Amino acid sequence: MTDDMNFLLERNRTFARTDAKARAPQIPFVPNEQLYVITCVDPRVDPADILGLQLGDAIVARNVGGRITPALLQDLAWISYLHETKTPDADWFQIAVIHHTDCGSGLFADDNLRHAFAARGFNESELSGLAVLDPAQTVRTDVATLLTYPNLSPRVRVSGYAYDIVTGLLTEVVPARARADADTTVG
Template identity: 45%
Template sequence: MIDTDELVKRNAGFASDGSFAHLKLMPRGSLTIIGCVDPRVDPSDVLGLKLGEAAVIRNVGGRVTPATLRTLGMLSEVVRSRTGGPGPADYHYAVLQHTDCGITDLAAFPELLADYFDVPASGLDAKAVTDPVAAVRVDVEILKRDLRAGVFVSGLVYDVATGLIDVVVPPARVEA
């Protein structure tokens, strides 16, 4: 077990070099990743991101859910309050899902998934819960409908067996 004493020790090592001291609230890479909570798929490690390069939202399956959209809306307001505008025009939102995801086990619990996605159980097929490639496409389309025009959206699938990502949906600008 990793207890709090161990966490404090690890944190002291992190804090000792002070590399975090000049980081800004806004990610310097103009990037938000939506990814899964699976510990094998930490977006920072998988994508080689450094602290402060991207904002990362993690949930079960790395899915774009109503809660994810609310979180993105709140983050947009933080950006507005900090910058006085909508943020960089070249902002990039990337959906990162993966193979062998535990969300596929939840297909046996349609009521739970229906609640998660805020859809009737009869609408779950459209969410492609058992197919990460199709699920990425579904979620990218949701983002394209919900995000402001001009930003970029892409979709990636990480293969937990090879460690490689596949670009399922290349970055595309959201149209007005």
């Protein structure tokens, strides 16, 4: 590993010489695939690779564990609002929540580690809720949160998936449904 970031600048110059930028939607935009992916920051779970996405295909939000947090809910509310007000006639997007096996967020379940980290000014009970030990279960929880979130347009569809780090396979856990059509129980 080098501190020199010139290799990234060179990769960017190579990218800039391509026509890939032409695929990117203009603001106000709806992604080419009408998709909003929420997943983990883990480099083994790059949505562009595991889903075959290209520039402009999806909005991608990544955080530790790919969990639904207050900050993520605010972002989703903003995108949903923009969609309703700026592109109301466009196709509505689907939110795909993806959690994965062998997730580092599972370390939030370690009481000593979590407690020591919380001492840096974080809420320990909130941190314990972020652990992904069973991706299928946490995906169900997060999809249920989205389906009951009042600031998300009822026209948005939400689905949930578990990604297996070993096999590379994505498994549907919660089929897509519109918030307007969903009951509060998931999977």
